[in-house]
Amino acid sequence: MADDYDVVIVGGRCAGASLAIRLARAGLRVCVLDRAHFPSDVPSTHGIQPAGVAILRELGCYETLAALTDPIERATVVVDDARIEFEGATELLGAPMLNLRRSALDAVLLEAAVTAGADVRTRTVVTGLREEEGRVAGVVTPEGPVRARLVVGADGARSTVARLVGSAEYCRTPPERLFLWAYLEGTEHPPGHVWIGRIGDHGYLASPTDGGAFLAVVAPAMSRRAEVLADRQAAFDEGLRGWPELEAVVAPGRRIGPLHTVPDWRGFFRRSAGPGWVLVGDAGHMKDPTPGQGIADALRQTTALAPVVVEGLTARDAPALDAGLRRWWGWRDRDAWAMYWFARELGAAGPVPLLTAEVMRRVAADPRRRTQLLRVLNHDVPPGRLVTAPLAARALAGALRRSPGRRIQLLREARTAVTDELRHLRPPVPA
Structure with missing residues (x-):
């Protein structure tokens, strides 16, 4: 079997398989390696937001997946005494939500990668990296080396590729919920x-x-x-x-x-590009799972990454490829930044803060803001478009009237919210 490729992707689940589909369809020689056998399951929030479902439709996988489960058109969202009902996800967002175990989702995507022309090798462990002239140039497996002009780490939060290239984490956050x-x-x-x-x-x-x-x-x-x-x-x-x-x-x-x-997870960003390598999906970034963003984010990231890889490898210009990968990494951080902190707030331990509860009551009472919340959860708009300064001010005033005896607590919550907003205005610039 040939062991010389344009791209070797380590990890064959939703990030790796979806990228393999795009690259193979573009005519690149792609090899996908995964230590698992398929179909098999991994811990996951299961939910695929409509933005991700639209990408599955583009990849030609939607009909197969939708036949396995009920597409989700309705939602009930409850935050203490605030209740929001949604109807017609497809009408509002262009696609329904899907909820699938990874044993089903990943197997369908990986089969589509095979059909597209990717060489898929399961039950294959990556033990090291090949390097040539200061660049990563493939991987090492017990069955022998696999040469490639680009190595993609799509192997999850405990990424072997990230460990082997020494990718540093930044903006780490500890888990607050199990x-x-x-x-x-x-x-x-x-x-x-x-x-x-x-x-x-x-x-x-x-x-x-x-x-x-x-x-x-x-x-x-x-x-x-x-x-x-x-x-x-x-x-x-x-x-x-x-x-x-x-x-x-x-x-x-x-x-x-x-x-x-x-029982054990954490939020993080990782340095996600270097000479001859890139990290995508949970290998490069993981947020609090509460809003169920992971699968759709992986699909969105590979949609943005694929043309960068195709252009760089087709031109056979290694410096240009590396520069494109760094720009993609910067886009990834900017795209994920606001949702990272919003997800952390949603998943925070302890009772719902009084100010948050009042904000949600006001969102629930306003049809326009209810739709805006749905669009935030679909990663269509940033959270700041939902919780604006005027809304926060009105919510604070309302909460003070509702709970006059808890004035100090409310003012502390408001101060914390403002401080966090200022601290999290923008992501760090990739080195």
Whole structure:
């Protein structure tokens, strides 16, 4: 088998497979390596925002995936006593949401990469990098070296490529919630509906997924990690009781398999480009999973990265390729920056801040802002377009009237919000 390629992609899941499809269709010689066998699962928020679904349609994978699960057109979003109902995701955003286990999604994308002409090798471990004249020039595997003009790390948050090139992390944030989820059958849920909530000290996500199963996620504070891991079922049941509406949906169901959890994760950005290499998807950046942005972000990143790679490799100009990859890395950071901090705020442990609750009440009461929230979650517009300074000021005044005895707490929350906004105005400039 040939071992000389234009691009070797380490990692064959949604980031690596979608990039392989584009590069192979553009005529590049592409090899995809993954240590896993397929189909297989990995921890994931499952949800693919409409922006990502539109890309799956462009790649020609949507019809196959939509046949595996109910496309999601409706949503219930609850933040304490603020409740928002959405209808018609396709009409509002151009596509529905999909919720798929990675065993289904990644296998379909990887098969599309094979059809496009990529050489896909599963159960293949990368143990090192090849270097020529100060550039990464391929990878080393137990089966032998694989030469390539560009190595792409699409191998997740614990990226082997990132480790081998010494990619430094920056803007790290520790986890504040632990995600605990189950698959169930026999639940009584309307088709095509997703529930998203933050009530008391718990976060929630629930929707139908592939294979006729129903996904239910409960997210307690990370400070309860030992307690949750000691008795996952008790923690899951306790969390569901905090949202009786969701508990009623789940109650008739029978759990399929074990309760799952991700006990350790973190948010970060990584240095994501260098001579002969680039990182994409979770290998280069990971945010709090609460808003379910990861899969759609990976698809958006590969959509932007593919033409840079094609142009640079077609021109056979290594310095120009490296410069293009650095520009892409800068775009990635600018694109992800505001959502990174918004996601962290959504996933913060503890009760919902009084000021946040008042903002959400006002969003819920305003049809225009409700649609704006949906567009923020779809990564169409930055969060600052939703929570504007005038809205924040009116929310503060309203919260002070609603809770006159908690004036000091509210003023502290407002000061923290302003300080964070100033600190997070723009991402650092890539070195």
